[in-house]
Amino acid sequence: SKNTNGFPEEFLWGGAIAANQTEGAYLKDGKGLTTVDLLPTGEKRFPIMKGNLSSFSPLEGEFYPSHKAIDFYHRYKEDIALFAEMGFKSLRLSISWARIFPNGDDAEPNEAGLRFYDDLFDELQKYGIEPVVTLAHFDVPVHLVEKYGSWKNRELVSLFEKYAKTVFTRYKDKVKYWLTFNEINMLLHLPFIGAGLVFKEGENIQQVKYQAAHHQLVASALAVKAGHEIIPDAKIGCMLAAGMVYPYSSNPDDVFDAMNKDRESFFFIDVQSRGEYPGFAKRFFRDNNIDLVMEKEDEEILKKHTVDYIGFSYYSSRVTSTDPEVLKNSTGGNVFDSVSNPYLTTSEWGWTIDPKGLRITANQLYDRYQKPLFIVENGLGAVDEVNSDGEVIDDYRVEYLKLHISEMREAIQDGVELIGYTSWGPIDIVSASTGEMKKRYGYIYVDRNNQGKGSLRRMKKKSFDWYRQVIESNGENI
Ligand code: BG6
Numbered sequence: 001s002k003n004t005n006g007f008p009e010e011f012l013w014g015g016a017i018a019a020n021q022t023e024g025a026y027l028k029d030g031k032g033l034t035t036v037d038l039l040p041t042g043e044k045r046f047p048i049m050k051g052n053l054s055s056f057s058p059l060e061g062e063f064y065p066s067h068k069a070i071d072f073y074h075r076y077k078e079d080i081a082l083f084a085e086m087g088f089k090s091l092r093l094s095i096s097w098a099r100i101f102p103n104g105d106d107a108e109p110n111e112a113g114l115r116f117y118d119d120l121f122d123e124l125q126k127y128g129i130e131p132v133v134t135l136a137h138f139d140v141p142v143h144l145v146e147k148y149g150s151w152k153n154r155e156l157v158s159l160f161e162k163y164a165k166t167v168f169t170r171y172k173d174k175v176k177y178w179l180t181f182n183e184i185n186m187l188l189h190l191p192f193i194g195a196g197l198v199f200k201e202g203e204n205i206q207q208v209k210y211q212a213a214h215h216q217l218v219a220s221a222l223a224v225k226a227g228h229e230i231i232p233d234a235k236i237g238c239m240l241a242a243g244m245v246y247p248y249s250s251n252p253d254d255v256f257d258a259m260n261k262d263r264e265s266f267f268f269i270d271v272q273s274r275g276e277y278p279g280f281a282k283r284f285f286r287d288n289n290i291d292l293v294m295e296k297e298d299e300e301i302l303k304k305h306t307v308d309y310i311g312f313s314y315y316s317s318r319v320t321s322t323d324p325e326v327l328k329n330s331t332g333g334n335v336f337d338s339v340s341n342p343y344l345t346t347s348e349w350g351w352t353i354d355p356k357g358l359r360i361t362a363n364q365l366y367d368r369y370q371k372p373l374f375i376v377e378n379g380l381g382a383v384d385e386v387n388s389d390g391e392v393i394d395d396y397r398v399e400y401l402k403l404h405i406s407e408m409r410e411a412i413q414d415g416v417e418l419i420g421y422t423s424w425g426p427i428d429i430v431s432a433s434t435g436e437m438k439k440r441y442g443y444i445y446v447d448r449n450n451q452g453k454g455s456l457r458r459m460k461k462k463s464f465d466w467y468r469q470v471i472e473s474n475g476e477n478i
Pocket residue numbers: 018021182183241313377381424430431432433434439
């Protein structure tokens with residue numbers, strides 16, 4: 001039911017986290033090593049995320065933030081109690097594939113891993129918090145990278161399908177909302193993060209990326225199929241790193257370029273939601289000598305098992321230009337390249353802040369797919385200082401969120417069907433792009449620094465009460 005001037009009654013307010021950025025306990029209770037466990041902080045991180053990995057085990061002398069993260073594995077009860085205090089209706093989290101199948105290709109799942117998520121879902125249920133579960137959030141069992149070349153290899157499709165079926169069957173009475181691959185389009189930008197891809201000298205990188213993308217798309221459709229069979233009332237979504245690309249000028253070349261850059265991302269969702277490869281993708285493959293290997297059943301699988309809703313993250317919009325002079329002026333720190341937008345400011349990490357872009361993006365996605373949307377990530381990564389009274393006065397965060405939530409309300413008024421909003425990192429967690437703790441998103445502060453020092457104690461920030469009141473008033477009181 002939609003109420004006429006605000007958020008629907010059953011709107012899923014909450015927060016979003018991912019296993020590798022929160023749990024820690026990286027080898028506990030039988031968990032296998034995952035790709036993210038090989039990402040150190042510092043200068044070596046980015047090249048590995050791009051696909052230049054030199055060792056399949058952690059190296060001496062490096063600091064790997066996922067190994068302990070914020071120790072959610074042991075502290076989730078305390079953390080969930082705090083989420084419940086804010087009134088969360090939902091919590092988005094991911095299952096670590098390597099907790100369930102430590103090597104990815106094991107014959108039997110790891111019972112201790114399955115039990116951990118059982119307990120976690122029970123804890124959420126105690127407070128009436130709806131879990132929204134991502135099957136793959138940036139972590140592939142390392143054994144699959146070593147033995148098969150990860151998503152380059154078709155084998156991953158059935159291994160993933162087996163993993164998906166295992167967790168659907170186990171949690172069918174506890175979890176209704178699912179997402180297949182987190183930010184599936186990230187594969188093109190950070191291929192090791194997105195798909196566990198490691199490139200060899202001389203390899204055709206585009207070819208490998210799109211072949212891996214095809215495998216993920218088929219795996220995603222097969223997961224949708226299995227999910228619907230095993231959990232009849234399941235809602236299974238896809239997940240896009242969204243944020244519209246604006247043309248820098250009205251020059252048709254810029255406009256066309258912006259459209260194309262958006263399509264780089266839409267390509268994935270077009271397949272997951274409309275069930276087929278769009279014409280522009282086929283042309284792109286032709287023009288770039290990309291020759292995808294497909295099985296004859298793939299087209300039908302993709303066509304039949306499309307997603308129920310479109311999940312997306314939104315942090316920024318982007319700007320593109322075809323003018324070499326303009327291109328010189330780009331924003332630093334972004335995972336996606338972007339020209340600086342002269343009308344907007346950026347975060348401390350160079351991410352453009354554009355609240356209205358959220359309304360534009362939501363409308364754009366809804367116009368394109370006509371399916372319910374779910375904003376499964378949004379937020380401001382910022383440096384927080386604990387003051388002498390032991391408080392964190394994070395008004396900048398509240399400001400960011402207020403502006404975005406009010407644009408989200410506008411989007412609903414525009415007719416966009418929106419299921420929920422889970423802001424990113426409701427408790428401070430490890431940053432995916434930099435591995436830092438310093439880049440904080442939370443309403444809850446965690447005492448831990450970039451070097452892994454700190455008591456891990458949790459503490460409410462000023463934004464904690466603000467968000468509680470947003471949820472309590474169903475978005476009226478922001
Ligand atoms: C998204 C990811 O890319 O953005 C999250 O799905 C990530 O895993 C989030 O944490 C914010 O990025 P960062 O680099 O600030 O942690």
